[in-house]
Amino acid sequence: GAVVSQHPSWVICKSGTSVKIECRSLDFQATTMFWYRQFPKQSLMLMATSNEGSKATYEQGVEKDKFLINHASLTLSTLTVTSAHPEDSSFYICSARAPLGTGPGQPQHFGDGTRLSIL
């Protein structure tokens, strides 16, 4: 149980392109999902908290207009990197918070990440 699917796993595109990444909770409903960014050999940096049916909450320093988040259903959140540039190249990971009664403190379950390379 508690499977989170992230798609695509790898994207290579030209500078100026917008890229959409999907995060799906396959076997549970997630009112809260999270988007992280990870640089090589570094820890995860929380970008934003995605709440179903409402606006995402962004961490300080993360551009809302650059990283658009939509959590339209209880099983899907999307991150769109708009007008991507080489400095946006990174490993993006999503997680979904487990529902009540399925784990201590409702732990986060993670997708396998998306490697984004902007040329």
Next chain:
Amino acid sequence: GEDVEQSLFLSVREGDSSVINCTYTDSSSTYLYWYKQEPGAGLQLLTYIFSNMDMKQDQRLTVLLNKKDKHLSLRIADTQTGDSAIYFCAESIKGTYKYIFGTGTRLKVLA
């Protein structure tokens, strides 16, 4: 501040025990977690401990928590080559659903 520190690298021989350490500064955390990340993949939840516990054992994994020193450790018994990965501790921030992740420890198991 809210910094979670881990040693960067640990190398052990197959069959030995591994101990990965984590120190944190936010004493109000309710749960602390250990996650495993294999190359190019997301994070896999390994185990957790509630903040009012001192120890938790789960098969080959033992978690120790010293709240006074804000120190958390993960012991892996009979370490196997498949255990080679990066291990992250994470603390949940009280009143939110957010985590603060540690800096990560790269475990290398030598055959």
